[in-house]
Amino acid sequence: MNTIIPNESRTELLEGLTDAQKRAVEHLDGPLLVLAGPGSGKTTVVTRRIATIIAHGVPAWQILALTFTNKAAGEMRERIDRLVPGNVPGRRGLTVATFHSFCVRILRHYASFAGISERFTIYDAADQRDAVKQALGEAGLSSGNWTPASVAGAISNAKNQLLDAAAYASQASDFYTRSIARAFAIYERILKSNDALDFDDLLLRAARLLRERAEVREELQRRFQYILIDEYQDTNHAQFVIAHSLAAAHTNICVVGDPDQSIYGWRGADIRNILEFETHYPSATIIPLGRNFRSTAHIVRAAAELIQHNARRKHKKLHTELADGEKPQVVICQDEHHEASLIVDRFRALHDEASIAWKDMAVLYRVNALSRVLEEHFRDSGVPYIIARGTAFYDRKEIKDALAYLRYVANPSDEVSLKRIINTPARGIGKTTLDGIEKQAVLGRARLVDLLRNPAAVEGLSARAAGAIGKFNAMVDGWRAMNESGGILLEASSGLAELVGRVVRESGLEALYRKSRLEEDQERLENLEELVSAAADFTMPESDVTDDQGRPLDLPEPTVLDVLSAFLEKVALVSDADMVDPANGAVTLMTLHAAKGLEFDAVAMAGLEQNLLPHARATQGDGGELEEERRLCFVGITRAKRHLMMTRAAVRTHRGLRERTIPSQFLDELPRESIVLSDQAAVDETYAYGGDDDPFGDEREARGYGSWSPRTGRAAAGKDDSFPVGCRVRHPKFGIGLVEAVTPRPAGSSARIKFSSVGTKTLILGYAKLTRVE
């Protein structure tokens, strides 16, 4: 290893690190696993290690770092830029990308090897659902028992296991899977004829390309001599194959992660990838980082104690040398409005009295649905807030419409987009017309997109419809012509803004909302304008196409269509977490999932309730899912540096139904001595229900409602056997029911009871006014 930069710069890279951190930073060649607990300085270690590798003379273009979100990638890039001095030769060309965007690049570059069009469109979840729906229709599966969502999920799971439609079909044994296999095959055909790939395809195709095409694999192996993977606990099988195909030749692979923060099992993430890293690489160096530099001691102890309850876990010590600090508060609230206002009050106090900036606070919750009420209260109280929902803007109807136009302009095969916009706004190409053409497309084995290009050839088409289609085609051609006429002459990125502007105007979308005076439509108009400015702000990412020596290649100036494709690609791959802007002077509201990797001075976790955290879908099953929920709770707690508040509402309105909640079992698993419990539901007299509406008011007063106490408390209630499984009970409102299951819990046993009138309900025996009947 030749040394390029002086030793003192290298020792600077080790400054202030613990011994374990130093060992990780200095590890150069061979497989390395860094087990990084929360707040253990993972990002510091990773970035300094890359800087160290460069300092040892490895050119940056030989290094590949893969992350899960654009934000993580951007942050890493930025921190490395700050660490590596400008006079270091070969510091350019470092690849830091998300798995998905890296795969997109590979696939576009090696499109012919992968057997796909290099102008492929990326389908998002909604497009995917549409395509699945269409596939189900063609397969003759009535959508009753075959919901698009469940079939899409099955297909997604298969793809994550690297099973394509044929492979899936060959191992489908029962009626259910064989039916899905049929839909799967049709779905693939639809994607293929649209030149489209879904998210899972990006990984699957890249993995197969690397596995099956030796020349591609070898070229990329030569290029990327050092590979680093962040959040390795969240990789799925396809990602595993991608990473290890690339690393196979030189085995300079460093993976960083924390099994206790694995929260994407539902998306196919395989925790075994990290647990069995040593099995794949027996020579691997393993460095655990257990010391937490982020949170004060009570918070660390609460997190450590909670995660201890996971049985399937590699034991890892979590500790801190920081002071005890403030104890996390567990607050019981009356309902979700009370909860929101207590959180707002607390944050305001921290802001006014402890001078904590709004941007250093966050509210975390399990499901997005909880954000609505929180948002209301933040808005009404005037506390600045942002909701981290990157996808929300691009999910709006008007934006999806505009993007569909753009996608069709970029990819003339994109039938899903075409269908979306051909009659939006209405231009006389309705369902009857389209059905007719589609029928003929099937008969003549032609593509709908091709028939539409040539309406004269379609039989039985009314002159009016043919005229409307002709006008539509002329409009699209006009946009596409911008590429030839002005593309190279114009500055390409301002060309993009012009194209987007023209599409918004000429498509009639703008006029559609302009003529309306509804506030909602005015908002849509503004959103469209925002899209045009987003296009104007968009800069073509620096091309890092290089020869296999890493020298940048001179490329022709990008055309407007190139810029458009890049723009659409960026738009397709944004995530919620990407939208967390640290410069923003506002409290961040987001899901627990989106919070991973972030930290805040003050954190509030809302909805610490059974069936919410842990989520209802995880409470049944083999326990693996429950452990993932516990890890999610662990992730939430460990986001907090100094102040942590965990709330639960005694009553919550869920899907329009006002229901009493059960405290989250995770609350029982926190160390009593490290938390403070406050029961605002009983104490806070100033906050009241709207009089007679309160369905549980009397009861609450009568029973000292909500006086939860950890571990001991109501332990006697745990042995409640007055309503054994199988007995019949009467409920004052629901009538007669059958006890199906009883769950003994220290905070009050609950029972699942099937009522003939209202179906199955889970009730707390201590609260429900049940009487046993014979």
Add this chain to the structure above:
DNA sequence: CTGGTCATTTTTTTT
């Protein structure tokens, strides 16, 4: 063909 109303449903989490 279009635009409205009414009924029905709700994958938690996301690249």
Add this chain to the structure above:
DNA sequence: AAATGACCAG
């Protein structure tokens, strides 16, 4: 509660 889909009158 909200969003989608089915259905029906212009």
